[in-house]
Amino acid sequence: DAKTTQPPSMDCAEGRAANLPCNHSTISGNEYVYWYRQIHSQGPQYIIHGLKNNETNEMASLIITEDRKSSTLILPHATLRDTAVYYCIVITYKYIFGTGTRLKVLA
Amino acid sequence: SQTIHQWPATLVQPVGSPLSLECTVEGTSNPNLYWYRQAAGRGLQLLFYSVGIGQISSEVPQNLSASRPQDRQFILSSKKLLLSDSGFYLCAWIETGDTGELFFGEGSRLTVL
Numbered sequence: 001d002a003k004t005t006q007p008p009s010m011d012c013a014e015g016r017a018a019n020l021p022c023n024h025s026t027i028s029g030n031e032y033v034y035w036y037r038q039i040h041s042q043g044p045q046y047i048i049h050g051l052k053n054n055e056t057n058e059m060a061s062l063i064i065t066e067d068r069k070s071s072t073l074i075l076p077h078a079t080l081r082d083t084a085v086y087y088c089i090v091i092t093y094k095y096i097f098g099t100g101t102r103l104k105v106l107a
Numbered sequence: 108s109q110t111i112h113q114w115p116a117t118l119v120q121p122v123g124s125p126l127s128l129e130c131t132v133e134g135t136s137n138p139n140l141y142w143y144r145q146a147a148g149r150g151l152q153l154l155f156y157s158v159g160i161g162q163i164s165s166e167v168p169q170n171l172s173a174s175r176p177q178d179r180q181f182i183l184s185s186k187k188l189l190l191s192d193s194g195f196y197l198c199a200w201i202e203t204g205d206t207g208e209l210f211f212g213e214g215s216r217l218t219v220l
Contacts, residue, residue: 036209043197043211044151087151094166095141095199095209099150 003027003090009102012082018075020101022088025069032091033064035073037084038100044087047073078105109134113198113212120219126171126185128215130198133179138200140181141209142173145195157181193219 005023012018024033032051036044048055048062050071055062061074075082087100113130120126132138142154153166155173163173170189174182181198198212 034209038151041195041214041216043199043214044209046208049208085150094153094156095201096153096166097143097151 003096004088004098006086006088006098006101008099009104011104011106012075012078014080014105014107015077018073018078018082018103018105020073020075020086020088020103021070022072023070024088024090027068027090033062033068033071034089034091034095035060035062036087036089036097037082038087039084044097047086049091078103080105080107109200109210111198111200111210111212113196113215115215116213118215118217120188120217122190122219123187126183126188126192126217128183128196128198128217130181130183130212131179132181132200135179135200135202137178138202140175141199142181142183143197143199145197147194151197155183188217188219190219193217 003024003026032049034049035047037047038044048057048060050062050064064071083105085100085102087097089097110133140157143151144154145151155163155165157163157175160175160178170192171185196215199209201209
């Protein structure tokens, strides 16, 4: 079973920040949090990952709470091309994806 | 550089027929390999993973089997397809022992009629 829970869907206005939450309350100390996204009919695309500290790359920012039981993926300026299903997963040696959040960016 | 190939890209098969999907990885050795399935409108379901030749772990009971006859080859099979086997099948890999990015193949779309 997936170790994460995410809202099934979210909408975001184009140009605004999209904040996608993820709960991983059973995460253990050495497990990483990874975010992927999947655009229709393609394989998932890696976005970002983190262990304890907040992370930022050219695509997004990842905010992990101090107790590590939840995290938020932030797309700072959402575009129409960011419409996709976003998966938050906790990595052991098995990469188990949940059902993700379907983000719809609205013009 | 590492690449992953998956074929066939599209497959239409009758119920009860056999299935073989193949995945090969280039440019790496001893990767961890994964098979996922995505039914229409659903999330990714982990079917099998392998940490080495001949080592297969099944995540869910089903009508499918997997084999790893060579280090960089991962095969998904069925002796008799069911309608419920329809879906988008994805192969993925990562370096052994790594906790990095999972790399996906292009996917194989199977329709069972």
